[in-house]
Amino acid sequence: MNNMDGFQRRREKKKESIRRAALELFSAHGVQKVSIAEIAEKANVSQVTIYNHFGSKDELLKDVLIQLAYKKYEEYNEILESNIPFPEKIEKMVFNKRETVKMFNEDFLNAYFSNDPEIQAFTEDFYNNTTIPLIRKIIEQGKKEGYIHHDISSDAFWFYITLFINRPELYAKLDKTTMMDITTLFFYGLLGKPPIEKEHRHISWGHS
């Protein structure tokens, strides 16, 4: 039993290190430019070990993406459940400079796995059972606290959010002031009135 656990743990550790290497390289250079050989080297295993564990490059990619999806979901959920003001929650979700997820967006998935049934099933399932409930929670909270206009559909909200989310590599280049301007634009749009005192933005926001 103990032995078995040891096996399993080791196995999972190695798989995890392969996943991590793959994610980093995929994110940095794109899926196609990264060869199995590179991943193997970065993860300190032989190429074949990757095949033994994941079957193929595509399977590895799928695995990485799925793991990532769950991880992201938990991150967001944790933020949502936390005890900070709503605008700050949104800010954390949207503008947080967490790890790069360049590859994790529908565009990419659709382009890469155009007809893969497994990925389609997962995507649909994940969207229905995980993403949508999460969005609903967010919107509910936002509307209840008066931070989201009640006329906006959840589809539109999600789409809007998605444009801003997951772009850490873009935000990384911006200076602080611009970043704050962007945040303002996010909340108030091109025409919206910016808060009177930028420095104390969070305080000045209240139930409008």
Add this chain to the structure above:
Amino acid sequence: MNNMDGFQRRREKKKESIRRAALELFSAHGVQKVSIAEIAEKANVSQVTIYNHFGSKDELLKDVLIQLAYKKYEEYNEILESNIPFPEKIEKMVFNKRETVKMFNEDFLNAYFSNDPEIQAFTEDFYNNTTIPLIRKIIEQGKKEGYIHHDISSDAFWFYITLFINRPELYAKLDKTTMMDITTLFFYGLLGKPPIEKEHRHISWGHS
């Protein structure tokens, strides 16, 4: 001379047909997935002809991108100079379902040509001499007509615009109502007040 012109014209025509083929394929499948052989076939020339005209795949890509940059600039400039209300101008620029330009964004360029001096030079030059003046014109007009809040920096404005621009493949999937919601969000942000009558949005917009 006349003869030469004929030659030149033919030559340019062939180059153009190669460019067009390349752009379409690159946009549809991504730069890496498209082989020179495919471009050659689509453009009805031999592979070598592409090399004769452009030197290499990367050079071809650069050429395509640069041409595209100029074309896009002219499109935007034309809209700006036109005689329609400002919000409509912005809408046209941002939400217009023109041809796909999936590949034409800084992300992509940086990822692909990480250290290419030529592309860096072009990018910088184009940004300074073309993009910035354009943005400046837009902002000026927008502020003068009261459509853009006067505190927003041009960097932030540009960044914000960029998030929405060039996503025709995303907009294509949205229904009309959602699309209108997005437009509202774009102008007023999450917290902003949406127009009273959605159907006559443009009319209702005025100096807030």
Add this chain to the structure above:
Amino acid sequence: MNNMDGFQRRREKKKESIRRAALELFSAHGVQKVSIAEIAEKANVSQVTIYNHFGSKDELLKDVLIQLAYKKYEEYNEILESNIPFPEKIEKMVFNKRETVKMFNEDFLNAYFSNDPEIQAFTEDFYNNTTIPLIRKIIEQGKKEGYIHHDISSDAFWFYITLFINRPELYAKLDKTTMMDITTLFFYGLLGKPPIEKEHRHISWGHS
């Protein structure tokens, strides 16, 4: 001692199950197309167990072939010793639809183990001490009973027989009438007179 026997028996059982799996797969798909992994799976053991017992794929193949040789010999010998008319014996040997032995022919052996001394030694030894005596017995019996023409050398006889033997996968496709025609051709050749009553062929055969 008893324990040891138990061990031995188990061991031999496992070896046998590996042999059987290997033979089936080799016969069905050819030696090269079958991987150790497949054999291991079919035999319900790990790949390493195969190596522990047989040393290598080639050794396993040799082992399988040698076992098969002995088995076939015994089959033939048994038929020969049995109490049925000579032509029927021949028929049983030649046209019997026993298990497939596609891989067990000199062609294959020579091709696969071109220079393997062990297999050469075995082949020669087996041929001298087992095949030849068997053939001799057959011919002797056949000539004594008038079923084989006395001028035919044993080499030629063996060669002739070999052409017909071990082709169960070919015979399987033939309908009954054709099969009988082939048998006739086998005994009488292209020019030979076929039996008067096909249905009672065996009866009609006699000392010509």
Add this chain to the structure above:
Amino acid sequence: MNNMDGFQRRREKKKESIRRAALELFSAHGVQKVSIAEIAEKANVSQVTIYNHFGSKDELLKDVLIQLAYKKYEEYNEILESNIPFPEKIEKMVFNKRETVKMFNEDFLNAYFSNDPEIQAFTEDFYNNTTIPLIRKIIEQGKKEGYIHHDISSDAFWFYITLFINRPELYAKLDKTTMMDITTLFFYGLLGKPPIEKEHRHISWGHS
């Protein structure tokens, strides 16, 4: 035009040299054991050239087989149309030590291309339109001249012939006397009467 011919001729020459190399190697070592690299080396071209000309290893194999089929057919047809006695024709067809065709038999084809529609279509077409008419011609001639017993079906005849045909690598090892014995067996079977004077076999054969 001339130029075109030159191109075509060169191209065909190279393809032919690849085909020849492939055929030799496939015949000698079996399809699977031969790598594209080996064929390329033997044909004095790069591996890629093979791919440019044939597309894949399987396509190359198909091509080789199809070419071979036509060639063999012509060989046989030529013999059949020639002006020599019937038994000699058969002998030439059957026992001729032409090039090796180990790989060219239904077994092999079926095993290798189990479900390839192209090869199935070709096989069926070739069998119906080429093989069968040829056999018919042979049988007709044979029966007319009294060399084939009139009760034997053409299926059986073809099957019988096939057992003997295309085994040059086997015949190569036999001494002359044995070879003649085999020939006798082929014509007269195990029970048949051998010709009185082996040396003048051909002469002694006549309308029985």
Add this chain to the structure above:
DNA sequence: AATGAATGAGGGTTCATTCAT
């Protein structure tokens, strides 16, 4: 100027085999 032919370098994948438990 344009093309058909040819290629070196590299990528994903498989397999027989060994290592470590």
Add this chain to the structure above:
DNA sequence: GATGAATGAACCCTCATTCAT
């Protein structure tokens, strides 16, 4: 003795690019 994990070598194939006409 048996197994899961790991691997080096090799294979088929693709691609950007060059050669020869």
